[in-house]
Amino acid sequence: MKSVIVIPARYGATRFPGKSLARIQGRPMIQWVWEAASRSRFTEQVVIATDDDRIADTAAKFGADVVMTKKSHRSGTDRMAEVADKISAQLYVNVQGDEPLLSASAVDDLIRAMMESPRVPIGTLAHRIESETEWRSPEVVKVVCNRHNEALYFSRSPLPFQRTFHSQTKCLRHVGIYAFRARALADFVALKPSPLEIAESLEQLRALENGMVIQLIETKYRCLGVDTPADLARVETALRQQARTRTTRKTRKRKS
Numbered sequence: 001m002k003s004v005i006v007i008p009a010r011y012g013a014t015r016f017p018g019k020s021l022a023r024i025q026g027r028p029m030i031q032w033v034w035e036a037a038s039r040s041r042f043t044e045q046v047v048i049a050t051d052d053d054r055i056a057d058t059a060a061k062f063g064a065d066v067v068m069t070k071k072s073h074r075s076g077t078d079r080m081a082e083v084a085d086k087i088s089a090q091l092y093v094n095v096q097g098d099e100p101l102l103s104a105s106a107v108d109d110l111i112r113a114m115m116e117s118p119r120v121p122i123g124t125l126a127h128r129i130e131s132e133t134e135w136r137s138p139e140v141v142k143v144v145c146n147r148h149n150e151a152l153y154f155s156r157s158p159l160p161f162q163r164t165f166h167s168q169t170k171c172l173r174h175v176g177i178y179a180f181r182a183r184a185l186a187d188f189v190a191l192k193p194s195p196l197e198i199a200e201s202l203e204q205l206r207a208l209e210n211g212m213v214i215q216l217i218e219t220k221y222r223c224l225g226v227d228t229p230a231d232l233a234r235v236e237t238a239l240r241q242q243a244r245t246r247t248t249r250k251t252r253k254r255k256s
């Protein structure tokens with residue numbers, strides 16, 4: 001089954017214009033995402049989909065495949081659907097262009113799950129919520145699922161409701177990486193924005209309101225997306241911590 005990873009990237013982000021080109025340790029953020037996605041073992045191609053020449057030129061310089069898309073697209077999924085019109089595949093994986101610490105193994109877990117469940121139209125990731133702050137934050141998208149790990153609802157509100165937060169309760173945070181089968185992607189973008197989608201500002205609710213199944217794959221990957229310039233500092237801190245951890249492990253191996 002041919003799978004293609006698509007990284008939608010636009011320049012005009014409301015809270016952080018030009019963030020795709022923001023530098024992290026000397027490299028543009030979009031390059032970090034592309035390099036991580038390219039480490040996937042289960043994809044044949046990684047494509048950056050953009051409507052901006054600055055992003056396209058930068059991506060071409062570090063060797064990425066680029067597809068220029070319309071400026072009129074409302075979402076990254078719409079942009080990915082245009083890529084699907086130009087590049088044939090059975091599975092399209094939407095990876096956000098603002099996750100420089102993307103885990104290739106988490107992407108592979110999603111693709112593998114879709115390979116093993118050929119009737120599932122859409123798949124996505126979620127991880128356990130560990131703190132009440134995370135559970136209550138409207139910036140954190142929560143999801144509940146049925147016994148078959150199919151999504152029942154996504155919300156910015158605390159979900160499921162608890163009078164007192166208990167970490168033992170299965171509360172899941174949605175990780176915004178999606179895998180669409182080609183037919184499901186075409187069907188999805190043909191639908192109009194739905195009432196719950198508009199209310200919650202969550203595109204995936206359009207699929208649920210129209211009876212499309214979204215399979216949840218639980219992961220340990222905890223995304224650290226960049227929405228504001230302040231988020232860049234958190235990414236830099238995380239990278240320094242990762243470097244220290246690698247150094248410590250190498251030191252221990254040499255001593256052993």
